[in-house]
Amino acid sequence: xxxxxxxxxxxxxxxxxxxxxxxxxxxxxxxxxxxxxxxxxxxxxxxxxxxxxxxxxxxxxxxxxxxxxxxxxxxxxxxxxxxxxxxxxxxxxxxxxxxxxxxxxxxxxxxxxxxxxxxxxxxxxxxxxxxxxxxxxxxxxxxxxxxxxxxxxxxxxxxxxxxxxxxxxxxxxxxxxxxxxxxxxxxxxxxxxxxxxxxxxxxxxxxxxxxxxxxxxxxxxxxxxxxxxxxxxxxxxx
Numbered sequence: 001x002x003x004x005x006x007x008x009x010x011x012x013x014x015x016x017x018x019x020x021x022x023x024x025x026x027x028x029x030x031x032x033x034x035x036x037x038x039x040x041x042x043x044x045x046x047x048x049x050x051x052x053x054x055x056x057x058x059x060x061x062x063x064x065x066x067x068x069x070x071x072x073x074x075x076x077x078x079x080x081x082x083x084x085x086x087x088x089x090x091x092x093x094x095x096x097x098x099x100x101x102x103x104x105x106x107x108x109x110x111x112x113x114x115x116x117x118x119x120x121x122x123x124x125x126x127x128x129x130x131x132x133x134x135x136x137x138x139x140x141x142x143x144x145x146x147x148x149x150x151x152x153x154x155x156x157x158x159x160x161x162x163x164x165x166x167x168x169x170x171x172x173x174x175x176x177x178x179x180x181x182x183x184x185x186x187x188x189x190x191x192x193x194x195x196x197x198x199x200x201x202x203x204x205x206x207x208x209x210x211x212x213x214x215x216x217x218x219x220x221x222x223x224x225x226x227x228x229x230x231x232x233x234x235x236x237x238x
Contacts (some may be wrong), residue, residue: 148179
């Protein structure tokens with residue numbers, strides 16, 4: 001009986017030690033993840049700010065979604081930290097939390113892959129032109145003029161805007177000859193975003209492993225208590 005008690009104490013100590021080690025690992029991964037999430041918010045905010053002048057552009061809508069997801073990740077990570085700090089009271093809660101975190105990370109990954117592709121502006125250009133809005137945003141950024149070229153303005157009895165000229169000079173030699181129809185926006189390298197969602201996947205895995213260890217330790221404690229009760233009742237009967 002003494003040997004069993006000593007074995008039980010050792011098992012409990014090992015279990016507590018594993019939990020503490022994984023806690024520290026999760027704390028470290030959480031801090032790194034939180035920093036990169038804040039960096040994502042900062043990057044997406046300034047990209048969105050740069051595209052606010054584009055009327056009804058699909059790329060701007062994607063940026064709004066990306067910024068919203070990353071802003072919501074901040075309180076989601078804070079809730080996760082509280083769960084870890086309080087020993088993840090309630091296994092169902094942490095399972096739900098880990099699932100939500102995984103889905104949010106998957107959405108971030110899809111958006112990062114989307115932003116890593118060249119963005120074809122043909123849809124935006126046609127939509128803007130057909131709604132009689134200004135193409136200035138793309139004309140300045142892509143150094144183009146009209147949909148198919150400067151003649152679009154002439155055929156529509158419109159003056160060629162300053163955005164169709166280099167530095168807005170309105171000089172014939174500085175006129176952009178190509179239309180915006182064939183242009184695209186080259187993506188910036190999404191290194192920070194890639195690192196961010198990879199770290200979040202690592203955080204999800206760490207939380208899952210922590211939950212498994214926690215459940216095993218509870219199972220061990222329950223079985224040990226059952227054995228002690230059986231031994232106590234057995235000794236009383238004898």
